[in-house]
Amino acid sequence: MLKANDPCWCGSGAKFKRCHRSPEQQLRPGNLSPWRTVPAEIPRPDYAETGEPVRRPEPRVKSPEVIERMRRACRAAAEVLEIGAAAIAPGVTTDAIDAIVHQAYIDRGGYPSTLNYRGYPKSLCTSVNEVICHGIPDDRPLREGDIVNLDVTIFLDGVHGDTNATYPVGAVDDESRRLVEVTRECLARGIAAVGPGRPFSDIGRAIEEHATANRLEVVRAFVGHGIGEQFHTDLQIPHYYEPRFTAVMEPGMIFTIEPMISMGTGQHRIWPDDWTAVTADGSRTAQFEHTVLVTDDGVEILTLVGRD
Ligand code: MF3
Ligand code: CO
Ligand code: CO
Numbered sequence: 652m653l654k655a656n657d658p659c660w661c662g663s664g665a666k667f668k669r670c671h672r673s674p675e676q677q678l679r680p681g682n683l684s685p686w687r688t689v690p691a692e693i694p695r696p697d698y699a700e701t702g703e704p705v706r707r708p709e710p711r712v713k714s715p716e717v718i719e720r721m722r723r724a725c726r727a728a729a730e731v732l733e734i735g736a737a738a739i740a741p742g743v744t745t746d747a748i749d750a751i752v753h754q755a756y757i758d759r760g761g762y763p764s765t766l767n768y769r770g771y772p773k774s775l776c777t778s779v780n781e782v783i784c785h786g787i788p789d790d791r792p793l794r795e796g797d798i799v800n801l802d803v804t805i806f807l808d809g810v811h812g813d814t815n816a817t818y819p820v821g822a823v824d825d826e827s828r829r830l831v832e833v834t835r836e837c838l839a840r841g842i843a844a845v846g847p848g849r850p851f852s853d854i855g856r857a858i859e860e861h862a863t864a865n866r867l868e869v870v871r872a873f874v875g876h877g878i879g880e881q882f883h884t885d886l887q888i889p890h891y892y893e894p895r896f897t898a899v900m901e902p903g904m905i906f907t908i909e910p911m912i913s914m915g916t917g918q919h920r921i922w923p924d925d926w927t928a929v930t931a932d933g934s935r936t937a938q939f940e941h942t943v944l945v946t947d948d949g950v951e952i953l954t955l956v957g958r959d
Contacts (some may be wrong), residue, residue: 672933681789681797702770706864725812725953732803741795745777749788764804776802783928783936795821811882814954815940833865834937835913845950856892868917875907900945909940940941
């Protein structure tokens with residue numbers, strides 16, 4: 652039996668009581684606040700009442716008019732992410748951040764895309780430590796040393812803008828800091844692989860190479876996606892090298908790149924809430940996401956805050 656001050660079994664070098672892979676440190680489901688409401692005058696996506704999106708054909712190459720609307724929605728998503736991130740601090744619950752983000756969508760005339768999307772109960776995904784993605788905001792206060800991903804999606808002007816980032820809560824250990832920085836670089840390298848005429852497989856190849864070079868693992872079960880009038884279209888963008896993805900990028904295509912990178916295994920488990928995805932071995936993961944447009948000569952990142 653390991654004692655609290657013994658080095659953890661996982662080889663991280665941390666004391667067992669502090670190590671994020673020790674059972675005491677693993678995340679548990681918390682309690683959810685009541686459903687939040689959205690003012691009636693805010694236009695909603697088709698699934699807002701039923702919980703089930705209606706699958707419709709949607710062109711992969713967007714019209715200039717849709718691209719303009721995507722620019723606005725994506726910029727709004729980036730603004731909302733910044734507002735949520737500013738609220739992160741030890742002691743703040745993920746539900747409190749959900750409340751702030753919920754209001755920020757409404758202030759922009761937008762609907763929280765995740766709210767009742769396939770029954771998802773909140774306006775934001777908050778993925779703490781070993782949660783890979785789709786963590787549900789609850790009454791657990793963030794703790795110093797946690798890492799937390801906020802994934803923001805807004806439905807504005809009839810289209811969705813989707814972006815996420817991972818943040819440290821106060822001071823975090825060196826290993827976690829490195830995980831977050833390498834994951835940020837993985838997204839940057841994936842975006843650098845975007846351009847007209849290039850195969851989609853170049854994106855995952857660039858991401859996987861960088862993760863592997865840093866002895867980290869790509870989570871393969873969740874992928875980037877086409878986005879526009881629908882939250883998720885049939886276009887999939889893996890974050891690992893998949894040579895069978897020979898399809899080629901064309902100007903006007905819009906999709907997300909959102910690598911999830913693990914310190915340990917890339918395998919996952921889903922909690923009984925049917926949403927929360929955690930690493931099978933309890934190791935921490937990080938994620939970053941942008942929505943991007945393929946242009947005539949490269950790529951435009953749409954989910955950036957305007958600084959002008
Ligand atoms: N925003 C997530 C993505 O990047 C999807 C969240 S769907 C939800 O694709 F239902 F879990 F909220
Ligand atoms: Co996405
Ligand atoms: Co997202």
